[in-house]
Amino acid sequence: MHSHTRTLLTIVTEAALEGTLVRDLDRLHAHGYTITDARGKGNRGVRDAGWEASANIRVEVVCDAETAEAIAASLQEQYYDDYAMILFMSDITVLRPQKF
Amino acid sequence: MIDPVILFFVLGAVAGLLRSELRLPAAVYEFASIVLLLSIGLKGGIELARQPFGNLLPQMLAVVALGLALSLIAFPVLRHLGRFTRADAASIAAHYGSVSVGTYAVAVAYLGSRQIAFEAHMPLLLVLLEVPAILVGIVLARGLSRETRWGSVAHEVFLGKGIVLLLGGVFIGWAAGPDGLASIEPLFFDLFKGILALFLLEMGLITAKQAGSLRRHGPFLVAFGIGMPLFSALVGTWLGWALGLSIGGTAILATLAASASYIAVPAAMRISVPEANPTLSLAAALGITFPFNVLLGIPIYHALSVWAHTFARG
Numbered sequence: 185m186h187s188h189t190r191t192l193l194t195i196v197t198e199a200a201l202e203g204t205l206v207r208d209l210d211r212l213h214a215h216g217y218t219i220t221d222a223r224g225k226g227n228r229g230v231r232d233a234g235w236e237a238s239a240n241i242r243v244e245v246v247c248d249a250e251t252a253e254a255i256a257a258s259l260q261e262q263y264y265d266d267y268a269m270i271l272f273m274s275d276i277t278v279l280r281p282q283k284f
Numbered sequence: 285m286i287d288p289v290i291l292f293f294v295l296g297a298v299a300g301l302l303r304s305e306l307r308l309p310a311a312v313y314e315f316a317s318i319v320l321l322l323s324i325g326l327k328g329g330i331e332l333a334r335q336p337f338g339n340l341l342p343q344m345l346a347v348v349a350l351g352l353a354l355s356l357i358a359f360p361v362l363r364h365l366g367r368f369t370r371a372d373a374a375s376i377a378a379h380y381g382s383v384s385v386g387t388y389a390v391a392v393a394y395l396g397s398r399q400i401a402f403e404a405h406m407p408l409l410l411v412l413l414e415v416p417a418i419l420v421g422i423v424l425a426r427g428l429s430r431e432t433r434w435g436s437v438a439h440e441v442f443l444g445k446g447i448v449l450l451l452g453g454v455f456i457g458w459a460a461g462p463d464g465l466a467s468i469e470p471l472f473f474d475l476f477k478g479i480l481a482l483f484l485l486e487m488g489l490i491t492a493k494q495a496g497s498l499r500r501h502g503p504f505l506v507a508f509g510i511g512m513p514l515f516s517a518l519v520g521t522w523l524g525w526a527l528g529l530s531i532g533g534t535a536i537l538a539t540l541a542a543s544a545s546y547i548a549v550p551a552a553m554r555i556s557v558p559e560a561n562p563t564l565s566l567a568a569a570l571g572i573t574f575p576f577n578v579l580l581g582i583p584i585y586h587a588l589s590v591w592a593h594t595f596a597r598g
Binding site for chain 1 (some may be wrong): 550554
């Protein structure tokens with residue numbers, strides 16, 4: 185079994201951003217993404233997903249390191265000042281590198 | 285006699301303030317608001333089929349002007365008396381120029397339980413009053429800058445959940461007519477107050493969560509959250525009377541003017557004016573104005589409307 189290293193980029197942010205965020209990801213050449221509803225607490229307070237304005241999402245993107253860097257830089261510039269957003273990266277192992 | 289739906293709101297608020305474990309699943313809240321929006325739309329649609337559309341045009345234009353005027357009046361008050369940043373003042377002003385469907389539903393239930401009739405095309409005015417304030421808010425925050433992507437703003441505003449369901453309901457009600465709708469009446473009309481009770485329970489919980497940010501942002505927001513709806517209700521009452529609406533219709537228009545949006549406007553402002561702090565506008569709209577309108581405002585606006593009509597008759 186051949187395994188390959190890719191980057192997992194995880195973004196946790198406000199659900200209100202989902203539409204624009206997805207457009208950004210497509211524009212920045214992410215081949216795919218997974219979105220889940222999330223709740224939690226950060227320095228912008230508790231976001232408990234009780235209703236629209238406090239809903240959070242977690243977006244996961246598997247891609248190569250350069251794409252991940254490019255996405256991270258773009259999101260940081262566009263959204264960090266005004267939105268509740270964190271993102272982090274980790275190395276992961278995938279079996280089918282051509283997919284990502 | 286206090287309406288039981290109001291007691292559900294109080295229950296939610298008290299449970300929230302006492303930090304109870306109670307939590308409605310987000311899907312239940314969403315379901316309740318979808319049913320409310322659709323049934324308000326359907327009711328309006330049925331009645332719209334009975335009267336010619338052209339007669340309503342002056343009222344529709346007047347209501348759009350009302351939405352523009354209210355947010356334009358709120359903005360300088362917030363900017364100069366409240367000393368908010370331009371973006372925050374614009375965003376809060378947009379919330380107060382727009383409407384709250386939840387408050388409208390409570391007003392309908394209030395008039396319904398007292399058997400006071402009102403013009404049936406009110407849902408149409410509700411839709412019309414929702415939009416203009418959003419555009420004013422964006423322009424006040426941004427100026428008419430080229431950077432604003434009006435395409436995506438329009439998408440956010442006109443294809444948001446509220447407008448789609450309300451207008452969709454109006455259209456279905458208009459197309460199907462009262463007989464056609466008989467088969468779905470049990471869900472949308474008979475259960476209206478039960479669904480409204482669940483919705484208000486959750487609204488109580490959400491309202492209670494604003495208490496913390498209200499403590500932080502102080503007395504001006506509280507004063508504005510009560511003063512602005514009272515002022516808007518006076519304007520709404522005058523307009524309702526001037527347009528020749530009935531007592532019930534005037535009370536509803538006053539309530540619409542007094543209510544502050546917490547669904548359509550926050551979503552649109554978050555995308556279009558991201559530098560505005562959503563905590564401020566939601567604390568005022570949900571923490572103060574919504575409970576004020578539901579508990580005290582609606583009876584006051586009804587009394588205002590009765591007074592205006594009696595006074596006008598001499």
